Amino acid sequence: MVVEAPSERVRVRRTAERARYEAEEIAAILDDGYAVHVATVAPADGRPLIIPTAYVRVGTHVYVHASPASGLGRAFRAGAAMCLAVTLLDGLVLARSAFHHSMNYRSVVVHGYGREVTDPDEREQALRAFVERVEPGRWDAVRGPTRTELAATMVGAVSLAEASAKVRTGPPVDDEADLTIAVWAGVVPLSLMAGEPVAASHQITPGGASPSSGSGWSGRRSSRRAPPPRRR
Ligand SMILES: Cc1cc2nc3c(=O)[nH]c(=O)nc-3n(C[C@H](O)[C@H](O)[C@H](O)COP(=O)(O)OP(=O)(O)OC[C@H]3O[C@@H](n4cnc5c(N)ncnc54)[C@H](O)[C@@H]3O)c2cc1C
Numbered sequence: 001m002v003v004e005a006p007s008e009r010v011r012v013r014r015t016a017e018r019a020r021y022e023a024e025e026i027a028a029i030l031d032d033g034y035a036v037h038v039a040t041v042a043p044a045d046g047r048p049l050i051i052p053t054a055y056v057r058v059g060t061h062v063y064v065h066a067s068p069a070s071g072l073g074r075a076f077r078a079g080a081a082m083c084l085a086v087t088l089l090d091g092l093v094l095a096r097s098a099f100h101h102s103m104n105y106r107s108v109v110v111h112g113y114g115r116e117v118t119d120p121d122e123r124e125q126a127l128r129a130f131v132e133r134v135e136p137g138r139w140d141a142v143r144g145p146t147r148t149e150l151a152a153t154m155v156g157a158v159s160l161a162e163a164s165a166k167v168r169t170g171p172p173v174d175d176e177a178d179l180t181i182a183v184w185a186g187v188v189p190l191s192l193m194a195g196e197p198v199a200a201s202h203q204i205t206p207g208g209a210s211p212s213s214g215s216g217w218s219g220r221r222s223s224r225r226a227p228p229p230r231r232r
Pocket of ligand 1: 089104109166
């Protein structure tokens with residue numbers, strides 16, 4: 001079933017067969033990422049402003065947290081128009097011609113408005129999700145935030161109602177006439193992988209098991225839930 005773009009603004013135009021608008025696909029890509037670029041228009045000078053930051057998806061929203069005094073914090077408090085982008089790089093695509101070099105990726109663009117989360121339950125749910133995203137079960141193991149820490153944390157949300165994803169997979173798309181050129185062509189896979197955890201030097205009390213021993217951190221990598229390759 002072809003799912004249409006939820007609005008003209010999020011309709012992918014070029015190589016539109018790579019577009020995805022299904023909520024589940026968008027959620028799956030977002031759940032594989034850690035960093036988002038938040039674009040807005042700075043009220044001070046009307047110029048574009050892009051801030052990279054951490055995020056987590058919960059249900060139909062992307063959440064970020066920031067200092068209330070930061071530009072990002074102010075933008076969320078003001079309900080500013082925003083555009084968010086998450087990009088996961090899955091491979092370098094080496095073609096037989098310069099023109100057809102490409103990258104395999106899964107990316108999401110979200111258009112919406114910033115909203116400062118003030119409801120205590122939604123705030124806690126978002127903050128819990130941030131910590132659980134680092135390591136499942138961690139929220140209940142660590143000290144929870146104090147009132148002062150909560151006051152120093154602006155939680156912002158953007159709805160996923162207007163979002164698009166784009167996915168490129170598979171080999172280079174070489175021109176027929178280039179197939180005999182004697183140069184290597186193919187894909188160099190890329191992935192985000194966790195290294196061996198390094199305990200903090202100030203760990204003076206027995207700190208329990210390292211993340212590698214139980215939670216699957218060691219060797220954790222993006223789950224690559226992309227659909228099967230499609231050629232252009
Ligand atoms: C790692 C990477 C490398 C890329 N390299 C190139 C390149 O070299 N040259 C090139 O032309 N394109 C490249 N792209 C694709 C690029 O992101 C755009 O899709 C492309 O510029 C075409 O945009 P458009 O004119 O169709 O859409 P636009 O008119 O620019 O945008 C319309 C709407 O489409 C949606 N959209 C557009 N692109 C994406 C996307 N990538 N992910 C999710 N939603 C999107 C957004 O909602 C946007 O508001 C790359 C993408 C990635 C992630």
